[in-house]
Amino acid sequence: MISTPRRRVATGFVHLVLGAIALVFAAPLLWLVTAAVDEKAGLRTELPEQPGPANLLAVLDWEVGLLPMLNGLLLAGGAAVISVTLAALAAYPLSRYQLRFKRPFLYVVLFATGLPMTAVMVPVYSMFVQLDLIDSMFGTMLFLAATSLPYAIWMTKGFMDNVPLSLEEAAWVDGASGMQSLRQVVLPLMLPGLSVVGVFTFISAWGNFFVPFTLLLDPEKQPAAVGVFAFFGRAGLESYGPLAAYSLLYTAPVLGLYLIVSRRLGGTFTLAGAVK
Template sequence: MSAVSENPLVPMQRRRPLQPVDVVQRTIGYVLLVLLVLFCLVPFAWVLLSAVDQNAGATVQWPTWSFDNFTRFFAAPGTPMLVINSLVVAIGSTVLNLALGVAGGYALSRFDFRGRRFFMFSILLIRVVPAPATIVALYLIMVNLQLTNTLHGLILVQAVGGLPVTLWLMKGTVDAIPLELEEAAWVDGSTRLQAIRRVVLPLIGPGLGAAAMLQFMGSWGDFLTPLVMLQSQELYPLAIGLFRAFSERDHVDWGLLAASAIVYVLPPAILYIFVRKHLLRSSLGGALKG
């Protein structure tokens, strides 16, 4: 006999035979899990199949394979401009948001001033207020600044709207960088701005990527703000274009609508694939070793 079995202090572990109640519970769990998966996958399956179906309908069906829906999407007058407007607004607001967020996050992390804690929680409180509750006041402000019905006005609103989350994210990221690294750069003769560019910016990649992803997706998927701020159809983003295509016609072109949804999903998906590898990578360990 083995040493384990001879030792009376080590109990023998035996599997308890499955009881009928266990089998029923496990079966119910698997059935519920399958139903949940189907509930989540069927809408995506409809979009994918309808986008390549010439005779797409409101139900899931095997398609007659064709890319005519995508051809009609890009050939339709005004449709490419919807995509361009969405890209301009999303990229512009993301760049502005990151620039302000990095500067503000560094200041909140490295400078100790009176009221800093109150200020941080105050700006986070902005995200608690629902957007429809402030959209009228925001619209009146933009009217007084003469920034309504402009893409740069929409970029400013969306960039500032996502700034609280970016500030908190960047502050936490800068907090994780030891101040000794900057002090070493100061000793070498670098100014504070030079130390930020040479030391801090290369180390905040994961936080910067997460902030960029959140801001881009929030701006790309925003519907209420451009609906209120823009009046000219040539300035509309793709989100409003999809809504108008679905609501303003007696007959819905399901194939064209599905192809538009695929195009609408692609930019955030591509950005996620590009940023994903940077989100889990930290350069701080390599910097400390060096």
């Protein structure tokens, strides 16, 4: 392509706009990092006045930070395992057999992926009271799994459709049942896809604040999402440093998982199957 002066001016202008957008997007993020390592942090982004690990050490306290992190791991991890397992089972007949109700079923699943779950939280609270599930970590885990399940089924079916039927037919000839060939042939071939579904469920459950905030009462059972919020509520002027450190601690697992999965699948993994 020929580089004319006009084109160079245009390119310079585009770079300027992109640089400005990146700067505006980076500005709020910077505070999290500078405040986390500044023992005298305020609400401004500035070079740490008194750098040190005190903020992080303060939130690594068992009740403040570690227990909520463990609870979050249990809730989000459990939800991910349940969701992936049920989605893999459900996707098999949807992907392999001709069923009369398949289209309407998938239609409902797709419809459910779009519903704003916030809207049902008040009735879910009331329902949990009726079922005596309030303050139950297992009940909360099941609900988190259920909210991710439509999307998990949709994605898993997409991945399963890409596993060639011919491989499975060989197993059938050898006398394997549908479930056996699912476990021994299909699932091993779609492990990358399943891990994406699992990571996606984990990330959305880990980041969910409203669900544990309404369904769990005991501070000992609260996950990190509620722990960091409670910390925010208590934080006086002198606690912004620890709040930022807690935020980074709480973000770390999500960021790590995102980087691993996006590196393997090219960054747009959450969009697989959702937007075409």
